[in-house]
Amino acid sequence: MYAQLVKTDEKRLKSLGEMDPQERAFQGRIDRGEKIEPKEWMPEGYRKTLIRQISQHAHSEIVGQLPEGNWITRAPTLERKAILLAKVQDEAGHGLYLYCAAETLGISRDEMFEQLHSGRAKYSSIFNYPTLSWADIGAIGWLVDGAAIMNQVPLQRCSFGPYSRAMIRICKEESFHQRQGFDIMMKLCKGTEAQQKMAQDALERWWWPSLMMFGPADGDSVHSAQSMAWKIKQDTNDELRQKFVDQTVPQADFLDLKVPDPDLKWNQERGSYDFGEPDWDEFFQVISGNGPCNEERLGARVKAWDDGAWVREGLMAHARKHARRTTLAAAE
Amino acid sequence: MADKALFEFLTRIGDTTLVLGHRVSEWCGHAPALEEDIALANTALDLIGHTRMWLSRAGEVEGKGRTEDDLAFLREAHEFRNYLLVERPNEDFAVTITRQFLFDAWHRLMLISLQESSDQRVSEIAEKASKEVAYHVERSTDLVVRLGDGTEESHRRMQHAVDILWPYTGELFTDDETDRELSDRGIIPLPSSLEGEWKTHVDGVLSAATLVRPEREYAHKGGKAGVHTEHLGFLLAEMQVTHRAHPGATW
Numbered sequence: 001m002y003a004q005l006v007k008t009d010e011k012r013l014k015s016l017g018e019m020d021p022q023e024r025a026f027q028g029r030i031d032r033g034e035k036i037e038p039k040e041w042m043p044e045g046y047r048k049t050l051i052r053q054i055s056q057h058a059h060s061e062i063v064g065q066l067p068e069g070n071w072i073t074r075a076p077t078l079e080r081k082a083i084l085l086a087k088v089q090d091e092a093g094h095g096l097y098l099y100c101a102a103e104t105l106g107i108s109r110d111e112m113f114e115q116l117h118s119g120r121a122k123y124s125s126i127f128n129y130p131t132l133s134w135a136d137i138g139a140i141g142w143l144v145d146g147a148a149i150m151n152q153v154p155l156q157r158c159s160f161g162p163y164s165r166a167m168i169r170i171c172k173e174e175s176f177h178q179r180q181g182f183d184i185m186m187k188l189c190k191g192t193e194a195q196q197k198m199a200q201d202a203l204e205r206w207w208w209p210s211l212m213m214f215g216p217a218d219g220d221s222v223h224s225a226q227s228m229a230w231k232i233k234q235d236t237n238d239e240l241r242q243k244f245v246d247q248t249v250p251q252a253d254f255l256d257l258k259v260p261d262p263d264l265k266w267n268q269e270r271g272s273y274d275f276g277e278p279d280w281d282e283f284f285q286v287i288s289g290n291g292p293c294n295e296e297r298l299g300a301r302v303k304a305w306d307d308g309a310w311v312r313e314g315l316m317a318h319a320r321k322h323a324r325r326t327t328l329a330a331a332e
Numbered sequence: 333m334a335d336k337a338l339f340e341f342l343t344r345i346g347d348t349t350l351v352l353g354h355r356v357s358e359w360c361g362h363a364p365a366l367e368e369d370i371a372l373a374n375t376a377l378d379l380i381g382h383t384r385m386w387l388s389r390a391g392e393v394e395g396k397g398r399t400e401d402d403l404a405f406l407r408e409a410h411e412f413r414n415y416l417l418v419e420r421p422n423e424d425f426a427v428t429i430t431r432q433f434l435f436d437a438w439h440r441l442m443l444i445s446l447q448e449s450s451d452q453r454v455s456e457i458a459e460k461a462s463k464e465v466a467y468h469v470e471r472s473t474d475l476v477v478r479l480g481d482g483t484e485e486s487h488r489r490m491q492h493a494v495d496i497l498w499p500y501t502g503e504l505f506t507d508d509e510t511d512r513e514l515s516d517r518g519i520i521p522l523p524s525s526l527e528g529e530w531k532t533h534v535d536g537v538l539s540a541a542t543l544v545r546p547e548r549e550y551a552h553k554g555g556k557a558g559v560h561t562e563h564l565g566f567l568l569a570e571m572q573v574t575h576r577a578h579p580g581a582t583w
Contacts, residue, residue, distance in 0.1 A: 062361075062366065062369075065360055065361035065369065066361045069357075069360035069361040072357045072360055072376075073354060073357060073358060073570050073571060074570060074571065074573055074574045075574070076405075076574040076575045076578070076581075076583040077401045077405075077575065077583050078350075078380060078383060078384050078387075078400050078401060078404055079384070080583055081357075081380055082377060082380045082381060082384070085357060085360075085373055085376055085377040085380065086377055088360055088361070088373055089370055089373035089374055089377065092366060092369045092370045092373065093370055095366060096366055096367070096370065099366070109366075134574050134583075184583075187582060187583055188583075191581050191582060191583075192578060192580075192581050194578060194581075195578065195581055300361065300362060301361075303362070304361070304362040304363060304364065305364075307362075307364065307424070307425075308363065308364020308365060308368075308425065309364075310483065310485045310486055310489065311364035311365070311368075311425050311479065311486065312364060312365060313482070313483050313485070313486070314478065314479045314482025314483050314485070314486025314487075315478050315479065315482060316482075317482045317483045317486070318477075318478040318479070318481055318482045319478075321481065
């Protein structure tokens with residue numbers, strides 16, 4: 001997950017006949033379900049799109065540490081504190097695998113950080129919402145990680161080998177994250193009146209932003225069509241959103257929580273829930289920097305990077321000294 | 333009858349790992365490099381894990397039915413028994429890593445010795461924690477050497493960190509009545525007995541890091557007796573707020 005609105009640079013989808021032989025052979029490999037590895041030939045558009053998508057995804061993992069990290073020092077029990085620490089540590093680990101996967105495409109981690117810090121690269125809109133109570137930690141695990149899994153399970157079959165393999169590893173951990181989130185919600189819903197209220201309030205604030213995580217309807221998007229042809233994307237945004245709603249509504253019922261959507265109802269004919277339209281104006285505002293926490297989140301990452309410059313320089317300087325001493329010792 | 337001295341020791345070590353775990357966890361998402369975000373979260377997680385073992389055992393020894401959470405979240409600052417060193421604020425990465433290094437070097441020696449404890453549970457917890465702490469020492473030692481002997485700026489910051497933290501290390505090696513009683517019973521080593529080996533290790537590392545050990549021998553004390561710095565109250569206010577706002581709730 002966490003990659004919304006990935007552009008492909010393509011103006012329209014080419015037919016096989018319009019491709020040059022190399023591109024046609026490449027598309028043939030994709031169509032046969034072969035994995036593309038970093039050293040193999042690939043169209044420039046494929047490489048760029050993957051860099052955008054994987055780095056957006058990595059940035060989301062890194063920025064995602066902040067809203068959850070906000071509650072580590074205030075977790076209500078030692079066990080919850082330990083679980084949350086383990087989870088946030090996993091997120092940073094996911095960021096690390098993903099940056100490594102993107103690096104195989106010829107971009108460095110420092111360049112990707114630069115794109116994030118300058119605001120050129122995006123990260124998931126969801127992390128620009130504030131975590132206001134402990135229940136938000138439950139809601140994030142349950143809804144946000146739930147939506148992430150929905151997005152990431154198909155990405156395990158992505159055509160690009162390193163991304164697909166990173167996803168297999170990440171999905172295992174994400175399902176643990178979702179369970180811990182649901183478990184937090186369950187405890188709250190069986191708890192005191194104040195805890196139940198906290199849980200309902202969290203669902204109300206996180207429901208719509210979670211649905212927006214899948215991105216707007218693909219419509220006639222060239223980018224989506226191209227990404228699907230390249231098997232970088234497997235399902236449309238709307239298909240994934242529907243799947244998420246169908247999975248999550250019965251869970252909310254089980255928790256005895258009310259989903260804040262007056263249009264939500266079971267559609268017997270479709271065997272799915274009908275639901276209302278997210279506020280896409282809000283989505284585009286958040287994506288373009290005007291969400292409630294955009295400035296804090298990005299500001300915190302930039303500050304961490306700038307404040308840490310002396311540490312990174314110190315470590316590099318030591319490595320150079322050490323190498324020089326080793327060379328001198330070998331020469332003697 | 334409850335073993336008061338043993339309860340006292342278990343809260344000293346459990347509160348120390350709790351408060352340090354809290355401080356380290358404050359870095360989450362703000363570290364100088366992604367690898368450090370992971371390593372700091374991992375260190376905090378280990379320390380919180382140790383805390384749970386020490387404080388659960390403290391509750392059992394006390395025999396009043398208090399759980400790890402009752403002890404962590406429902407005591408006042410003056411009831412906390414952690415060393416002052418670990419409640420020092422993070423300030424910058426230099427202070428954080430130097431505090432960790434000075435503590436890890438002590439922690440490792442303490443746990444090695446506690447593995448020989450005549451109290452079986454103390455010895456078991458020490459054995460479990462030792463494995464993780466061996467890694468903590470390796471990591472903080474390595475960072476102290478690399479940043480001490482890095483650039484002019486990293487050296488200056490590391491020397492400043494050593495200078496301001498040094499007066500908080502003496503407390504790790506002071507003996508009081510509780511220590512003497514428990515040492516006589518073979519449960520813990522006398523804290524003062526760890527000082528020689530600690531200094532040898534620390535001196536070696538500081539020297540490899542081109543850092544100077546401060547001359548000043550004055551030591552701030554009080555943590556073990558519940559007299560803390562001004563910082564602990566704020567730390568606990570934050571740590572305990574959710575738990576205290578919902579008396580009797582389960583999470």
